[in-house]
Amino acid sequence: MSNLDWAVLICTLLAIVVYGVYKSRGAQNIQGYLLGNQSMPWYSVCLSVMATQASAITFLSAPGLAYSTGMSFVQFYFGLPLAMIVLCITFVPIFHRLKVYTAYEYLEQRFDLNTRALTAFLFLIQRGLSTGITIYAPSIILSTILNINTTYTTIFIGGLVIFYTVYGGTKAVSYTQMLQMTIIFCGLFAAGVVVVHLLPASVGLGKAISIAGKMGRTNAIDFKFDWNNQYTVWSGLIGGFFLQLSYFGTDQSQVGRYLTGSSIGQSRMGLLMNGLVKIPMQFLILLIGVLVFAFYQYNRPPVFFNSFELNKLQNSSYQPELKQIEAEYTDIFNRKQHELQQLETALDQKDQVRIDQQRIVLKEADEQAKSVRKKATDLMLKNDPKADINDNNYIFLSFVTKYLPKGLIGLLIAIIFLASMGSTASALNSLASTSVIDIYKRLINKQATDQQYLNASRWATILWGGVCILMALYASKIGNLIEAVNILGSYIYGTILGVFLVAFYLKKVDGRAVFIAAILTEIAVCVCGYYKVVAYLWLNVIGCLLVVVISLLLQQILKPVQHKKGQP
Numbered sequence: 328m329s330n331l332d333w334a335v336l337i338c339t340l341l342a343i344v345v346y347g348v349y350k351s352r353g354a355q356n357i358q359g360y361l362l363g364n365q366s367m368p369w370y371s372v373c374l375s376v377m378a379t380q381a382s383a384i385t386f387l388s389a390p391g392l393a394y395s396t397g398m399s400f401v402q403f404y405f406g407l408p409l410a411m412i413v414l415c416i417t418f419v420p421i422f423h424r425l426k427v428y429t430a431y432e433y434l435e436q437r438f439d440l441n442t443r444a445l446t447a448f449l450f451l452i453q454r455g456l457s458t459g460i461t462i463y464a465p466s467i468i469l470s471t472i473l474n475i476n477t478t479y480t481t482i483f484i485g486g487l488v489i490f491y492t493v494y495g496g497t498k499a500v501s502y503t504q505m506l507q508m509t510i511i512f513c514g515l516f517a518a519g520v521v522v523v524h525l526l527p528a529s530v531g532l533g534k535a536i537s538i539a540g541k542m543g544r545t546n547a548i549d550f551k552f553d554w555n556n557q558y559t560v561w562s563g564l565i566g567g568f569f570l571q572l573s574y575f576g577t578d579q580s581q582v583g584r585y586l587t588g589s590s591i592g593q594s595r596m597g598l599l600m601n602g603l604v605k606i607p608m609q610f611l612i613l614l615i616g617v618l619v620f621a622f623y624q625y626n627r628p629p630v631f632f633n634s635f636e637l638n639k640l641q642n643s644s645y646q647p648e649l650k651q652i653e654a655e656y657t658d659i660f661n662r663k664q665h666e667l668q669q670l671e672t673a674l675d676q677k678d679q680v681r682i683d684q685q686r687i688v689l690k691e692a693d694e695q696a697k698s699v700r701k702k703a704t705d706l707m708l709k710n711d712p713k714a715d716i717n718d719n720n721y722i723f724l725s726f727v728t729k730y731l732p733k734g735l736i737g738l739l740i741a742i743i744f745l746a747s748m749g750s751t752a753s754a755l756n757s758l759a760s761t762s763v764i765d766i767y768k769r770l771i772n773k774q775a776t777d778q779q780y781l782n783a784s785r786w787a788t789i790l791w792g793g794v795c796i797l798m799a800l801y802a803s804k805i806g807n808l809i810e811a812v813n814i815l816g817s818y819i820y821g822t823i824l825g826v827f828l829v830a831f832y833l834k835k836v837d838g839r840a841v842f843i844a845a846i847l848t849e850i851a852v853c854v855c856g857y858y859k860v861v862a863y864l865w866l867n868v869i870g871c872l873l874v875v876v877i878s879l880l881l882q883q884i885l886k887p888v889q890h891k892k893g894q895p
Contacts, residue, residue, distance in 0.1 A: 329733045332733055335734050369600065372597025373600040375505065377601055378505075378750070379580055379754075386511070386515070386723075391719035392613070394722050395719055402549065402559060404606050414575055418575075420591050421433060429583070429764050431446050431579070440769070442838050442841055450819070457754075459796070459801070460815075461747060461751055462795055463799035484744060485792060488748050489755065492792075493785050510741070514739050521731055530621070530671070532618075536621070538670060542624075569824075573867065577827050582757075622726070627657065628660075629725065630652060636714050645710050649706060652706065659692060659695050662692065670686075758787070758791040762791070814856070822849050822870040825872070825873065833875070833879065836879065
């Protein structure tokens with residue numbers, strides 16, 4: 328990177344930290360530290376919720392996914408608006424009315440202390456481990472681009488977030504996330520404009536999208552009902568609904584975001600706007616990947632986008648074979664240029680017959696290029712069986728570092744840091760609030776002063792920050808990071824969601840029944856996951872349904888007890 332890029336990167340990160348510390352000054356009590364005195368307007372709630380969900384993976388993987396397979400991933404979020412409506416009707420008013428710091432406080436009022444402690448414990452395990460992976464994820468990419476050891480980038484990201492989260496609490500998190508999302512939107516918009524500008528003069532935005540569409544990259548909607556297809560309208564509406572409801576309704580990292588709203592109406596408005604804005608935002612991120620794909624139709628892409636793995640192969644004894652593969656790849660690219668010109672002419676003349684013919688020819692050329700890339704990855708595995716042959720995460724960053732102007736490179740790399748910092752800060756704040764409110768205050772020190780709880784919250788943030796950094800340093804040994812996060816969540820999210828659904832909708836079920844049901848369910852889910860009885864995503868559904876069914880059955884066996892005042 329140039330000196331200008333470094334200056335932009337450093338200044339952006341410093342500006343975020345200074346802004347968050349300045350805006351959050353004066354957090355003198357536990358209510359202000361964990362809930363920001365519930366003073367946040369709806370737009371701050373909306374941006375904070377979005378920043379918590381949008382990790383670095385969103386801005387690294389999504390454009391690469393669109394480049395490789397198209398825009399169908401946007402359907403994954405179709406259930407989000409429905410989940411936001413249910414949250415606004417049920418979860419938000421209950422949490423606000425009971426004036427809870429964490430979601431799990433409500434469970435004691437509805438059931439008992441055992442149920443509250445169990446769900447809080449499950450959350451701390453899941454969120455603590457996954458936050459470490461979230462910190463480590465961008466470090467892999469950044470260490471490759473910046474030629475810095477992952478240990479340094481991991482400690483830098485973690486230390487920076489711990490500093491302003493400890494100092495300012497949830498206000499610092501919310502204010503920094505608001506500025507982070509503003510910078511991220513501006514940076515992505517600038518990247519999209521630059522991609523279009525770099526296209527040939529004869530190819531504008533509309534034609535670039537048309538060309539990408541003819542090669543199967545604009546397939547955003549699929550109405551076919553197919554159990555084996557991950558991304559369809561129906562899987563997004565149904566599966567996505569339950570996933571988003573569990574994440575936003577029971578994960579304290581998100582509950583803590585919308586509890587900062589100054590009123591029920593402000594929290595509701597923030598969540599509803601998140602549901603409306605998230606899909607267009609994800610669509611535009613994927614569209615950038617489609618435009619990058621169109622750009623590489625006129626500019627030869629590397630045979631493999633992960634330069635670290637490619638350099639290892641170039642410096643190995645397999646260099647002659649790699650040169651042959653590179654030559655074959657270049658030949659396919661050169662031959663494709665003539666076919667692209669023919670497609671452009673057909674599009675200009677609106678000749679549908681020729682358009683269909685060129686579509687077939689270009690798709691064949693695309694498949695040929697993929698087969699050559701397969702040869703390259705096979706050679707990488709032959710050279711190093713542990714080589715990472717998935718380069719989706721590197722596609723967008725490879726384009727950024729090679730073709731974007733100086734200054735914008737630093738800004739977009741800063742965006743990767745900011746995305747990781749935003750989700751990590753929310754996680755640390757939620758881990759601290761759950762540790763202090765649900766464990767320390769309720770079980771260890773019930774008579775402490777407000778200042779002691781405030782100090783305990785700060786120490787809890789530091790402690791969990793250290794744990795997450797250690798987990799991040801270990802994360803290189805656990806394989807695919809995205810899969811690891813999803814598997815970890817699937818072991819726990821279903822059980823917690825089931826407990827909350829019973830609390831909200833099954834008024835006749837008491838604490839004993841749901842507590843036993845939750846334990847039995849978690850054992851069953853762990854067994855199913857360990858023996859790989861089903862694909863890990865189904866563990867969420869199994870966990871939720873088992874808690875509901877088992878608690879209903881147990882309630883018929885156990886003697887009913889009178890409910891507590893916290894039931895809805």
